[in-house]
Amino acid sequence: MNPEQRIEELSRQIEHYNFRYYQDSVSEISDFDFDKLLKELKDLEDKHPEFRKSDSPTQRVGGTITKNFETVYHRYPMLSLDNTYNEQELRNFDDRVRRGLDGEAYEYICELKFDGISLSFTYENGVLVRGITRGDGTRGDDITNNVKTIRSLPLRVKGENLPPVFEVRGEGFMPFSSFQKLNEDMDTLGENQYANPRNAASGSFKLQDSAETARRNLDCYLYSFLSDDIIFNSHEESLLALKSWGFNVSPGWRKVQTIDEVIEYIHEWEEKRTTLPLATDGIVIKINSFEQQRELGFTAKSPRWAISFKYKAENKPAILRSVNYQVGRTGAVTPVANLSDVSERDLDYKKVKGVHLSGTRVKRATLHNANEILRLDIRIGDTVFVEKSGEIIPKITGVDTEKRSQYITQAVEFPTKCPECGSELMRNEGEVAFFCPNDSHCPPQLKGRIEHYIHRKAMNLDSLGEGKIELLFDLGLVSTPADLYDLTEEKLLGLEKNIFNEETGKTKKISFREKTVENILKGIELSKTAPFKNVLFGLGIRFVGATVADKLASYFKSIDAIRAASYDELTAVPEIGGRIAMSIESYFSVPENQLLVDRLKAAGVQMESNEKPVELESNVLEGKTFVISGVFENFDRDELKIKIEANGGRILSGVSGKLNFLLAGANMGPSKLEKARKLGVTILSEEEFLGMIG
Numbered sequence: 001m002n003p004e005q006r007i008e009e010l011s012r013q014i015e016h017y018n019f020r021y022y023q024d025s026v027s028e029i030s031d032f033d034f035d036k037l038l039k040e041l042k043d044l045e046d047k048h049p050e051f052r053k054s055d056s057p058t059q060r061v062g063g064t065i066t067k068n069f070e071t072v073y074h075r076y077p078m079l080s081l082d083n084t085y086n087e088q089e090l091r092n093f094d095d096r097v098r099r100g101l102d103g104e105a106y107e108y109i110c111e112l113k114f115d116g117i118s119l120s121f122t123y124e125n126g127v128l129v130r131g132i133t134r135g136d137g138t139r140g141d142d143i144t145n146n147v148k149t150i151r152s153l154p155l156r157v158k159g160e161n162l163p164p165v166f167e168v169r170g171e172g173f174m175p176f177s178s179f180q181k182l183n184e185d186m187d188t189l190g191e192n193q194y195a196n197p198r199n200a201a202s203g204s205f206k207l208q209d210s211a212e213t214a215r216r217n218l219d220c221y222l223y224s225f226l227s228d229d230i231i232f233n234s235h236e237e238s239l240l241a242l243k244s245w246g247f248n249v250s251p252g253w254r255k256v257q258t259i260d261e262v263i264e265y266i267h268e269w270e271e272k273r274t275t276l277p278l279a280t281d282g283i284v285i286k287i288n289s290f291e292q293q294r295e296l297g298f299t300a301k302s303p304r305w306a307i308s309f310k311y312k313a314e315n316k317p318a319i320l321r322s323v324n325y326q327v328g329r330t331g332a333v334t335p336v337a338n339l340s341d342v343s344e345r346d347l348d349y350k351k352v353k354g355v356h357l358s359g360t361r362v363k364r365a366t367l368h369n370a371n372e373i374l375r376l377d378i379r380i381g382d383t384v385f386v387e388k389s390g391e392i393i394p395k396i397t398g399v400d401t402e403k404r405s406q407y408i409t410q411a412v413e414f415p416t417k418c419p420e421c422g423s424e425l426m427r428n429e430g431e432v433a434f435f436c437p438n439d440s441h442c443p444p445q446l447k448g449r450i451e452h453y454i455h456r457k458a459m460n461l462d463s464l465g466e467g468k469i470e471l472l473f474d475l476g477l478v479s480t481p482a483d484l485y486d487l488t489e490e491k492l493l494g495l496e497k498n499i500f501n502e503e504t505g506k507t508k509k510i511s512f513r514e515k516t517v518e519n520i521l522k523g524i525e526l527s528k529t530a531p532f533k534n535v536l537f538g539l540g541i542r543f544v545g546a547t548v549a550d551k552l553a554s555y556f557k558s559i560d561a562i563r564a565a566s567y568d569e570l571t572a573v574p575e576i577g578g579r580i581a582m583s584i585e586s587y588f589s590v591p592e593n594q595l596l597v598d599r600l601k602a603a604g605v606q607m608e609s610n611e612k613p614v615e616l617e618s619n620v621l622e623g624k625t626f627v628i629s630g631v632f633e634n635f636d637r638d639e640l641k642i643k644i645e646a647n648g649g650r651i652l653s654g655v656s657g658k659l660n661f662l663l664a665g666a667n668m669g670p671s672k673l674e675k676a677r678k679l680g681v682t683i684l685s686e687e688e689f690l691g692m693i694g
């Protein structure tokens with residue numbers, strides 16, 4: 001079989017398994033064998049790129065980089081819906097519909113309202129050719145490469161009577177489970193966590209690196225079909241057809257005849273929706289008949305044939321039992337409220353189950369910082385209100401002050417000393433958080449820094465984990481990442497400890513047997529080969545997350561250059577601002593940190609970037625910044641990038657006021673050109689650029 005045929009065969013097989021899995025929930029193949037097929041396909045395509053198709057299943061794992069998303073017009077505008085918040089408003093809507101249809105009989109389709117971002121997908125001859133965000137409803141961003149990573153979205157559809165061109169619309173979302181995992185990762189990475197799954201989905205669909213989008217496990221429910229040809233009579237027909245073509249149609253929809261049945265549907269899903277794996281914030285009702293939809297028409301913003309009903313965020317009373325103060329890796333102190341249900345007021349806190357809220361039991365809620373405590377004017381023993389809306393972390397929204405007189409309450413006193421090490425807490429001007437300044441001895445800060453050092457995106461030491469670190473720390477074997485490199489088999493073998501988890505109330509026994517010790521030591525040895533940018537990130541310098549570490553490493557190339565850099569030299573790096581520069585300077589002003597870096601270096605950890613330095617051909621572009629966009633005749637973008645750097649120029653990631661030149665090829669986005677023009681950036685053609693460097 002020649003490569004072209006094999007590529008075709010593999011693609012068909014993989015899509016078949018995918019379809020069975022997502023459509024029929026049947027696994028006909030093991031994950032291992034599935035990955036093997038995918039790998040064979042990817043290898044073949046890499047060898048024969050001429051046979052790679054735009055709908056190849058390998059697109060699902062991503063790998064393309066989109067520097068700037070092109071703005072494109074929607075073929076049909078993407079409108080929004082009017083909202084209602086109570087039964088009366090819904091009945092008013094129903095009255096308007098009845099009048100609008102002159103007494104004809106009509107039906108509604110009820111659907112859940114998913115809380116994600118609306119997306120539109122265009123299919124030409126059955127092949128997915130474009131995925132666009134809603135944008136302003138008229139124009140959105142072309143995020144085709146990223147939507148192809150949605151595994152349940154068919155890249156090619158087969159079916160009878162498919163129009164040559166059609167659009168399918170739906171809600172792109174991040175399931176709760178992926179959201180939680182992502183936020184945990186963001187937290188350890190020192191990057192900002194997403195407030196809710198909707199923000200996470202929105203951010204993830206707009207990542208430049210589609211491989212990262214693929215890792216975030218986004219999904220999509222489809223809820224409408226559009227084409228120039230009228231091929232369906234009703235919304236119901238279109239949903240059934242979409243389903244039969246292999247689309248992931250939003251589950252739970254129902255056809256009803258009256259507004260009373262709509263209200264019944266609303267009540268039915270009020271609790272049930274909290275058991276779904278994704279966020280929902282209401283329901284949508286739509287007139288079923290397309291003919292009647294056309295009769296009713298649109299207002300300027302929204303259809304007259306559909307409306308949404310929004311559920312109120314669930315808000316319940318709870319008792320504030322006590323407040324804990326958690327010290328993080330950076331020393332920031334976060335107050336956390338311990339809550340119980342009102343019925344549990346007199347129960348010992350250890351036996352408390354918490355408040356039942358949106359499907360889960362809530363025992364703790366963050367109070368963010370000292371200002372929030374003042375703002376809420378909250379007291380221990382108070383009856384407070386807790387809410388879980390789109391956000392995952394429950395919020396305390398207020399205090400029931402009337403109840404206060406019935407019980408003894410006590411002011412919440414923010415500690416003046418670190419609850420872990422007793423140091424006097426401090427607060428920087430302009431910042432809300434109090435922090436413990438004892439960064440070289442405060443236990444949770446030390447442990448936190450080691451945990452950060454072993455993180456997947458830092459040294460990736462997965463043979464160690466939180467529990468093992470705690471054990472090593474408590475026994476005085478490690479208190480900084482450098483101590484890891486002094487561990488030996490003799491020191492580790494036979495160590496044991498029971499570790500109690502406050503959150504779960506469970507005790508876990510950790511013991512270091514031969515195999516464990518071998519893995520730990522192997523992992524530590526291997527970490528010496530981790531690239532410099534990972535080490536730099538692993539140091540846990542404030543504001544130096546993975547992305548910033550990457551930029552610094554490729555600019556300065558070594559830890560010595562970074563530690564010697566002045567504030568001005570640091571801020572000269574594209575996208576490195578004053579806050580980061582100051583944090584780096586202050587990090588290296590601490591003798592313990594200098595010592596840590598020296599010890600890591602002596603242990604053999606990579607403190608230099610081994611990216612090949614670009615050989616300098618000239619310095620005619622010195623001090624000049626460039627963005628490359630579009631397709632070029634003589635060079636590809638990577639070659640142009642090397643040319644620019646070889647002549648002393650620098651590449652920026654986006655068009656901004658700092659940019660000198662936009663190197664523009666064919667097919668580049670009109671919005672980027674427009675922005676460059678507005679900012680007075682010089683736009684260069686390939687020839688003009690070649691002229692510049694002679």
Ligand code: IVH
Nearest residue numbers: 079080081111112113114117118171223284
């Ligand atoms: S239909 C003409 N159905 O809610 C509007 N929208 O404000 C057609 N949404 O932008 C939208 N679930 O992002 C429709 N089952 C559903 C939906 C849904 C969520 C979102 C969608 C839209 C917004 C409407």
